[in-house]
Amino acid sequence: MENKQFYDYQVxxxxxxxxxxxxxxxxxxxxxxxxxxVFETSTSHLPYKFYARAVExxxxxxxxxxxxxxxxxxxxxxxxxRPTVIxxxxxxxxxxxxxxxxxxxxxxxxxxxxxxxxxxxRLRKHGTLDVIYDNCSYEFHWKWLYNYCYLFGNGVxxxxxxxxxxxxxxxxxxxxxxxxxxxxxxxxxISSQSVPHAQLDQIEESLxxxxxxxxxxILYELLSCYPYGLNLKEIYQHFLEYKLVTxxxxxxxxxxxxxxxxxxxxxxxxxxxNKISRFYQDELGNEVENDLSYAWLFGDNFQMPSxxxxxxxxxxxxxxxxxxxxxxxxxxxxxxxxxxxxPIEKTKEESDTDSEIEEGTNFYIADLxxxxxxxxxxxxxxxxxxxxxxxxxxxxxxxxxxxxAQRVYRYFQKVEQFLNKWxxxxx
Amino acid sequence: MSGNDGQKLxxxxxESLSKMEEFKRRIESVNEEIEAKQTEIxxxxxxxxxxxxxxxxxxxxxxIPLMEQQDLLKEFLEDLDTLxxxxxx
Numbered sequence: 278m279e280n281k282q283f284y285d286y287q288v289x290x291x292x293x294x295x296x297x298x299x300x301x302x303x304x305x306x307x308x309x310x311x312x313x314x315v316f317e318t319s320t321s322h323l324p325y326k327f328y329a330r331a332v333e334x335x336x337x338x339x340x341x342x343x344x345x346x347x348x349x350x351x352x353x354x355x356x357x358x359r360p361t362v363i364x365x366x367x368x369x370x371x372x373x374x375x376x377x378x379x380x381x382x383x384x385x386x387x388x389x390x391x392x393x394x395x396x397x398x399r400l401r402k403h404g405t406l407d408v409i410y411d412n413c414s415y416e417f418h419w420k421w422l423y424n425y426c427y428l429f430g431n432g433v434x435x436x437x438x439x440x441x442x443x444x445x446x447x448x449x450x451x452x453x454x455x456x457x458x459x460x461x462x463x464x465x466x467i468s469s470q471s472v473p474h475a476q477l478d479q480i481e482e483s484l485x486x487x488x489x490x491x492x493x494x495i496l497y498e499l500l501s502c503y504p505y506g507l508n509l510k511e512i513y514q515h516f517l518e519y520k521l522v523t524x525x526x527x528x529x530x531x532x533x534x535x536x537x538x539x540x541x542x543x544x545x546x547x548x549x550x551n552k553i554s555r556f557y558q559d560e561l562g563n564e565v566e567n568d569l570s571y572a573w574l575f576g577d578n579f580q581m582p583s584x585x586x587x588x589x590x591x592x593x594x595x596x597x598x599x600x601x602x603x604x605x606x607x608x609x610x611x612x613x614x615x616x617x618x619x620p621i622e623k624t625k626e627e628s629d630t631d632s633e634i635e636e637g638t639n640f641y642i643a644d645l646x647x648x649x650x651x652x653x654x655x656x657x658x659x660x661x662x663x664x665x666x667x668x669x670x671x672x673x674x675x676x677x678x679x680x681x682a683q684r685v686y687r688y689f690q691k692v693e694q695f696l697n698k699w700x701x702x703x704x
Numbered sequence: 705m706s707g708n709d710g711q712k713l714x715x716x717x718x719e720s721l722s723k724m725e726e727f728k729r730r731i732e733s734v735n736e737e738i739e740a741k742q743t744e745i746x747x748x749x750x751x752x753x754x755x756x757x758x759x760x761x762x763x764x765x766x767x768i769p770l771m772e773q774q775d776l777l778k779e780f781l782e783d784l785d786t787l788x789x790x791x792x793x
Contacts, residue, residue: 286746289753290771293764338754339763564761638780641734648727655720662713674710678717685720692727695787699780 284324284331291315292335299342299352307348308332337412340439369453370395376437378444379476381550382501383483384434384569388419388426395452398426403582408450410436410459418582422575429571430581431555438554444472477502483573487519491567493530493557495519497548500537506545526560533558642699649696652689659686731784738777745770745777 288295294315299306312318312328319325336342336350343351372392380386393399396406403420406428416432440461442448451458481502487495499515500507507515509531513524531537536552539545555567572579659682666674752758752766 282746282750285750285753289749289767292753292767335753566762638776641738641780644734645727645730648723648730650720650723650727659713659716659720662716666710666713671710671713674713677710678713681717681721685717685724688724689727691787695783698783 281327281330284327285334287316288328288331288335295332295335296341296352305345305349305351307350308336309348340413340435369451372450372452373447374450375445375447376442377476378472378501378550379479381437381442381444382480382498382553383574384431384437384553384555385427385429385571385574386417386433388428392450393426396457405430405582406457408432408436408457408459410440410461413439415459420575427574429569429574431569434553434555434569438552438556441551443551472504477504484519486570486573486577490520490570491565492520492522492526492560493534493565494567494569496527496530497536497553500546500548501550504547506540506543506547508545512546529560529562530558533562638699642696645692646696649692650685650689652686652693655689656686731787735781735784738781742774742777745774 295311298311298315302310308329309320311332312325313320316324316328318328336344341352345351372389372395374386374389374392376386388398398404398406398419403418406417406419407414408417409415415436416430417428417436418430418432419426419428421427436442436459440448440459442461446461449460451460480498484495484498484502487498490498495516496512499512499519503511509524509528512527512531513522516522516527531539531546534552534557536549536554536557538547538549540547555569557565557567559565568581571581663675663682666672749767749770752763752770755763758766
């Protein structure tokens with residue numbers, strides 16, 4: 278195994294120890310803390326720097342961790358919004374877009390005409406783009422509705438959550454060659470008083486589709502309609518308009534999820550919009566992933582695309598493809614045409630390994646048994662031949678083969694013990 | 705006394721020795737297969753760790769069976785090695 282891969286692997290194996298360490302610590306931590314404590318490797322030892330690199334890669338690849346600043350990291354708390362990164366030498370086209378209150382709550386982006394013109398979004402009625410934020414890829418679906426195009430899907434909400442996007446915050450799409458990067462600006466205003474009524478009405482109307490939604494989703498959408506907050510009794514009364522619930526369940530969800538904030542002085546619950554995420558704890562304390570629904574936007578019959586055409590439509594071309602000269606994102610992969618590329622799904626290798634795990638070591642045992650000689654049978658056969666030799670007085674043959682006979686018999690005896698042990702384990 | 709009296713015993717012993725050598729080669733082959741499998745599982749674990757879209761719970765759920773399989777195969781290999789060492793004694 279290569280050196281880098283070796284340390285990446287060691288870190289992967291110890292990932293649950295790392296989680297236990299940072300959870301138990303209950304405060305910010307550094308990579309040095311993890312390497313010195315979890316891996317028991319001091320900074321003066323050669324492997325330290327390799328472990329440090331591997332731990333950093335692990336933290337970056339895990340959405341439960343946030344880089345605060347300098348060497349400090351945190352677990353499960355608000356990420357610091359990074360300033361827009363200045364583009365490299367490669368030519369990029371930047372499109373700045375402001376995320377509105379309703380977009381942040383519902384997990385979608387109404388695409389600006391500039392962005393549609395610069396990407397292949399204009400070529401098809403719907404499709405998928407891979408968008409990079411902070412070295413991680415997010416899958417954004419797009420769909421045209423009348424003259425507007427919308428980016429939507431779990432990937433959009435995951436990006437909002439990972440970047441801790443606030444309403445009215447600008448994000449920049451940087452389009453270069455085959456990649457679309459997103460940067461989040463750090464200019465936004467946290468104000469619960471400036472939400473336009475039209476947006477609040479839009480969220481309230483969307484709650485008509487709430488009956489099939491999880492309690493958590495209804496709860497944060499409901500609270501988003503009341504930026505000043507609601508007390509528990511008010512929440513309960515409003516909630517019953519959409520779904521039956523107990524105050525006990527409501528309280529559990531409110532207490533367990535960081536997007537809900539309790540104001541002790543006013544005895545009200547408020548929504549922290551930038552904390553809305555698809556990952557939450559339900560009323561029973563289970564960690565749940567929420568698949569977002571967009572029926573409220575695209576209509577009752579809308580199903581989230583599973584890699585094929587949306588709503589039974591074909592992947593019709595909006596503009597004649599021939600008239601579009603090499604779009605700079607022409608080579609961006611389109612997931613719609615590759616239904617097997619769902620990233621959360623297990624890879625073929627993982628699935629193959631799953632079936633082999635069920636198999637245990639049976640396969641190898643069966644292989645070994647093909648060449649196995651029973652020591653009991655062997656002993657009987659040799660004993661018979663030894664008696665025959667003895668009776669006929671061929672002592673020379675007995676002396677010659679005594680040691681070999683013992684050696685083979687003992688060997689297969691050990692093999693038999695080995696096979697018995699492992700066959701027993703696999704039962 | 706006749707040399708033919710010990711012939712059957714000689715043949716049997718030679719046949720058994722040959723089977724023992726063949727079995728040892730089979731063990732070597734199984735060893736190689738398991739080591740390749742271990743490398744493949746390590747690759748899968750690294751792949752799971754690098755999937756940002758997975759929550760920690762999902763990540764752990766997918767990794768634990770793989771790690772258990774690795775531990776099982778490691779123990780199996782150690783047992784096989786012991787078998788060969790004892791044979792060489």
